Amino acid sequence: xxxSQPLYSQLYDVLAERIRSGDWEEGKQLxxxxxxxxxxxxxxxxxxxxxxxxxxxGLVVGGRGAPPRVQRAVRSQSFDTFISFTEWVxxxxxxxxxxxxxxxxxxxxxxxxxxxxIAVESPVVAVVRLRLVxxxxxxxxxxxxxxxxxxxxxxxxxxxxxxxxxxxxxxIFPTRAHNVIDAxxxxxxxxxxxxxxxxxxxxxxxxxxxxxxxxxLDIADNRYLPNKANFAVDNSTLNPTxxxxxxxxxxxxxx
Amino acid sequence: xxxSQPLYSQLYDVLAERIRSGDWEEGKQLxxxxxxxxxxxxxxxxxxxxxxxxxxxGLVVGGRGAPPRVQRAVRSQSFDTFISFTEWVxxxxxxxxxxxxxxxxxxxxxxxxxxxxIAVESPVVAVVRLRLVxxxxxxxxxxxxxxxxxxxxxxxxxxxxxxxxxxxxxxIFPTRAHNVIDAxxxxxxxxxxxxxxxxxxxxxxxxxxxxxxxxxLDIADNRYLPNKANFAVDNSTLNPTxxxxxxxxxxxxxx
Numbered sequence: 001x002x003x004s005q006p007l008y009s010q011l012y013d014v015l016a017e018r019i020r021s022g023d024w025e026e027g028k029q030l031x032x033x034x035x036x037x038x039x040x041x042x043x044x045x046x047x048x049x050x051x052x053x054x055x056x057x058g059l060v061v062g063g064r065g066a067p068p069r070v071q072r073a074v075r076s077q078s079f080d081t082f083i084s085f086t087e088w089v090x091x092x093x094x095x096x097x098x099x100x101x102x103x104x105x106x107x108x109x110x111x112x113x114x115x116x117x118i119a120v121e122s123p124v125v126a127v128v129r130l131r132l133v134x135x136x137x138x139x140x141x142x143x144x145x146x147x148x149x150x151x152x153x154x155x156x157x158x159x160x161x162x163x164x165x166x167x168x169x170x171x172i173f174p175t176r177a178h179n180v181i182d183a184x185x186x187x188x189x190x191x192x193x194x195x196x197x198x199x200x201x202x203x204x205x206x207x208x209x210x211x212x213x214x215x216x217l218d219i220a221d222n223r224y225l226p227n228k229a230n231f232a233v234d235n236s237t238l239n240p241t242x243x244x245x246x247x248x249x250x251x252x253x254x255x
Numbered sequence: 256x257x258x259s260q261p262l263y264s265q266l267y268d269v270l271a272e273r274i275r276s277g278d279w280e281e282g283k284q285l286x287x288x289x290x291x292x293x294x295x296x297x298x299x300x301x302x303x304x305x306x307x308x309x310x311x312x313g314l315v316v317g318g319r320g321a322p323p324r325v326q327r328a329v330r331s332q333s334f335d336t337f338i339s340f341t342e343w344v345x346x347x348x349x350x351x352x353x354x355x356x357x358x359x360x361x362x363x364x365x366x367x368x369x370x371x372x373i374a375v376e377s378p379v380v381a382v383v384r385l386r387l388v389x390x391x392x393x394x395x396x397x398x399x400x401x402x403x404x405x406x407x408x409x410x411x412x413x414x415x416x417x418x419x420x421x422x423x424x425x426x427i428f429p430t431r432a433h434n435v436i437d438a439x440x441x442x443x444x445x446x447x448x449x450x451x452x453x454x455x456x457x458x459x460x461x462x463x464x465x466x467x468x469x470x471x472l473d474i475a476d477n478r479y480l481p482n483k484a485n486f487a488v489d490n491s492t493l494n495p496t497x498x499x500x501x502x503x504x505x506x507x508x509x510x
Binding site for chain 1: 372428457459
């Protein structure tokens with residue numbers, strides 16, 4: 001504790017650290033004000049102020065009468081874990097898998113050229129994979145890479161290797177991404193692979209990924225079984241919401 | 256320009272300001288290095304460094320040979336606009352609307368009591384509304400308010416008034432929220448109101464909103480027509496992603 005801080009703020013730091021460290025788990029009832037007064041040997045005022053700050057910061061929730069409890073804190077996710085299915089699943093302690101359905105080198109049509117910011121008829125590499133968790137289908141992935149990145153993908157086993165790890169090994173670093181999240185009915189192809197009926201609701205994430213030079217690396221259209229993945233975000237009046245809700249009159253249903 | 260900054264950094268500030276101010280619009284081609292050298296009377300080095308920083312920061316994208324262009328910047332959204340359908344639609348310059356389908360005061364069952372952090376059989380106010388944009392159905396909203404907030408909703412015209420604006424007028428300030436975004440098939444009821452077939456894909460946002468004291472104010476289940484709304488998020492290796500992808504083996508399909 002820094003002696004120059006007000007007492008309540010020092011108390012806040014100690015309690016917040018117990019929550020952040022996991023020493024106090026989510027859902028745990030906090031000790032009563034009386035118990036905290038006894039533990040820290042302070043008066044009731046600073047304890048109350050510290051608890052109020054924990055509430056405002058969202059680390060503690062509750063109590064109409066009932067003692068306050070440790071609040072579920074949605075952690076933010078690292079960029080690499082967010083964009084890589086393999087790294088995400090491994091972090092969850094599960095086993096990621098992939099089945100390569102199609103791997104093609106072809107020439108960009110106008111739309112693809114625009115999306116990838118390359119010239120029309122530039123070569124690209126398209127990858128279609130079914131992604132698995134513990135052997136079960138979870139996501140249907142369609143991505144298209146610029147040739148500088150894609151050429152490396154033709155040489156590796158895309159059922160065993162993470163694409164982004166492969167690219168990093170080649171000095172190509174996915175660095176930024178723009179993601180659009182919505183819902184879409186399953187098309188015939190992904191319906192078969194995901195083992196659902198055509199038209200079934202899927203959670204779709206369309207992403208443009210840029211490398212360390214700000215150059216577009218790939219575009220992807222990933223469709224998740226909705227009971228296998230979702231997205232959580234916390235927001236507050238203190239911080240602008242990092243997620244933007246966009247109205248689109250005809251967002252289209254993708255391909 | 257602050258004279259103590261390195262030259263390239265001063266240049267960066269000037270160019271970034273042109274982009275942020277909208278003076279240079281999205282998609283605009285940047286002047287050539289040569290033109291920038293001429294405009295600022297510097298050598299080529301600082302211009303190149305400034306351009307490199309604009310790319311890293313995501314304000315500029317491109318150029319395999321082609322001149323770099325101003326990049327679409329996803330703005331973050333204010334908390335109020337994010338959680339309020341009315342305020343969101345008004346910001347878009349469209350006309351929000353609501354049809355009240357059900358408004359009920361009842362007693363919380365166990366599950367609702369847990370979600371709202373209140374005692375079982377506490378009174379709550381449940382609101383079911385169809386939300387419209389320019390008179391067309393866009394979202395089906397189910398929300399349940401604790402009685403301290405809900406009592407105010409019984410007295411106002413929920414087809415004309417924003418619920419959150421009504422609550423703010425009563426000194427109740429929605430301050431934080433936890434949001435989970437996924438996809439779900441339309442149930443019979445919302446299918447009829449949204450004019451789609453049962454089972455059609457909808458974009459679902461489930462939200463818990465807390466007031467300025469950190470107390471739960473309401474829980475909501477909002478289902479959007481997927482071609483009418485989506486969510487965009489930008490992320491990078493420099494910043495942790497504020498959105499967490501969660502794997503759930505049985506997230507359920509909601510009610």
